[in-house]
Amino acid sequence: MNSTADVIIIGAGVHGASLAFHLAQRGVRVTLLEKTFVAAGATGRSSGLVRMHYDVKQDSELAWVSFQYFRNWKEMVGGTSTYSSSTMSLSAGCGFTRTGFLQLVAHEDVDNLKANVSMHQQIGIPVLLIKADDVRRLAPSFASDDIELAAFEPESGYAMPSDTANALIHAARDKGAKLIQDCEVTGIHIGGGKVKGAQTTQGRFDAPIVVNAAGAWADKINGMAGLNFPYATWRHDTMFVMRPKQIVNHPTVIDFANEMYFRPEGNLTLVGLEDGNPLGESPDTDTDHARPGFVERGIDRICKRIPVMENGALHSAHGGYDGITPDQHPMLGAAGPEGFYLDCGFSGTGFKTAPAVGLCMSEMILDGKSKTVDLSIYSPTRFAAGKPIVGSHPYSSIWK
Ligand SMILES: Cc1cc2nc3c(=O)[nH]c(=O)nc-3n(C[C@H](O)[C@H](O)[C@H](O)COP(=O)(O)OP(=O)(O)OC[C@H]3O[C@@H](n4cnc5c(N)ncnc54)[C@H](O)[C@@H]3O)c2cc1C
Numbered sequence: 104m105n106s107t108a109d110v111i112i113i114g115a116g117v118h119g120a121s122l123a124f125h126l127a128q129r130g131v132r133v134t135l136l137e138k139t140f141v142a143a144g145a146t147g148r149s150s151g152l153v154r155m156h157y158d159v160k161q162d163s164e165l166a167w168v169s170f171q172y173f174r175n176w177k178e179m180v181g182g183t184s185t186y187s188s189s190t191m192s193l194s195a196g197c198g199f200t201r202t203g204f205l206q207l208v209a210h211e212d213v214d215n216l217k218a219n220v221s222m223h224q225q226i227g228i229p230v231l232l233i234k235a236d237d238v239r240r241l242a243p244s245f246a247s248d249d250i251e252l253a254a255f256e257p258e259s260g261y262a263m264p265s266d267t268a269n270a271l272i273h274a275a276r277d278k279g280a281k282l283i284q285d286c287e288v289t290g291i292h293i294g295g296g297k298v299k300g301a302q303t304t305q306g307r308f309d310a311p312i313v314v315n316a317a318g319a320w321a322d323k324i325n326g327m328a329g330l331n332f333p334y335a336t337w338r339h340d341t342m343f344v345m346r347p348k349q350i351v352n353h354p355t356v357i358d359f360a361n362e363m364y365f366r367p368e369g370n371l372t373l374v375g376l377e378d379g380n381p382l383g384e385s386p387d388t389d390t391d392h393a394r395p396g397f398v399e400r401g402i403d404r405i406c407k408r409i410p411v412m413e414n415g416a417l418h419s420a421h422g423g424y425d426g427i428t429p430d431q432h433p434m435l436g437a438a439g440p441e442g443f444y445l446d447c448g449f450s451g452t453g454f455k456t457a458p459a460v461g462l463c464m465s466e467m468i469l470d471g472k473s474k475t476v477d478l479s480i481y482s483p484t485r486f487a488a489g490k491p492i493v494g495s496h497p498y499s500s501i502w503k
Contacts, residue, residue: 109312110134117267117271120269120272138287141284142268151263153455155228164226165463173262197266197267200261203258206357207359219494231257235250244409246409312443314444334447337382338380338382338423339375340421342421345415350412372409392420426449427451434447480492
């Protein structure tokens with residue numbers, strides 16, 4: 104097969120999907136090459152949290168622009184915008200569910216929390232600072248003695264990552280994009296310092312622009328383009344717990360004090376931990392099962408915040424791999440041979456920003472610069488330039 108496109112995107116996770124959608128929307132002929140199937144990587148394992156709380160302004164801006172998509176999916180992408188867990192009807196939308204989002208921090212981070220909330224409010228994000236009494240009203244089952252202040256985003260929640268990627272690809276294909284699955288990229292064709300296309304298990308595909316959106320596998324693709332950036336894999340396990348009847352529902356929460364996050368889904372609660380996420384493993388390691396010890400640690404942690412969860416029951420647990428960079432921020436932009444772009448390294452928090460990143464990457468590729476949100480801080484060359492990304496009021500790294 105020898106196919107000609109304007110842009111080849113490697114990887115049909117949520118980021119490849121979002122970029123394909125935004126390029127196709129502007130009339131670009133896109134070919135999306137995926138080694139297995141849509142959302143087979145991190146996207147299919149993602150917890151799907153949709154919130155805007157970050158300590159870096161551009162991260163919050165990307166999350167806020169993306170939030171408009173999650174909230175208005177039908178108008179902005181197509182398909183439906185609601186997901187009914189009671190009927191288990193998987194729509195062609197993103198499955199956004201509004202739960203409200205609470206950011207809990209330890210005492211030493213209260214000043215950073217105040218400063219970051221102020222930054223979010225300047226962006227226009229609906230968020231307010233609340234006290235322990237308010238947390239008790241919102242979530243009566245929570246242990247709240249350690250809480251001084253929390254940030255509350257009433258509009259936030261979670262979405263369905265596989266549905267989101269599939270819906271974006273569906274919309275991209277409606278606009279002429281091609282998706283080729285079971286098609287592993289094995290080499291990048293380069294000539295005269297310019298990208299010419301990709302070699303795959305289904306033959307050669309030609310295009311003057313190739314985008315690496317291969318998630319945890321992106322380092323290998325960078326190597327094919329002659330690039331050697333600091334890039335590792337990051338493993339993350341999650342579990343679903345059946346809530347005891349006493350807890351009908353609760354908001355979505357990031358709980359820095361207990362190094363965990365959790366969110367509801369029907370009568371289940373999904374739990375993930377910030378610590379104990381190994382770096383550097385093969386992303387092809389088994390992800391159908393969580394690693395030994397994870398479930399015990401997760402139960403211990405969730406019971407600290409929600410003591411009555413002791414009466415809950417384990418439903419299921421699994422893992423996933425994302426690409427991670429030294430400052431836990433993505434690499435976005437051109438590097439190496441002319442026409443080669445990176446759209447990878449989302450470091451365990453890239454689902455919620457995917458709509459805006461795809462839009463901004465399409466602007467960068469077609470207009471020379473991203474205008475919706477300035478992506479220049481995410482340049483793949485920032486580490487060599489000694490400019491890692493750090494927030495103005497930083498929390499410690501989310502993943503330990
Ligand atoms: C368990 C878990 C929970 C998470 N929870 C959240 C969350 O709550 N909120 C949030 O915002 N983020 C979360 N994240 C992070 C988020 O899911 C990822 O940042 C995001 O899904 C990355 O998308 P991607 O498209 O870059 O990568 P992926 O989804 O990994 O897609 C990369 C694709 O590239 C394909 N590929 C690889 N090599 C090749 C090749 N040689 N040729 C062709 N195709 C190839 C892969 O098969 C894969 O489909 C979580 C991640 C994990 C693992």
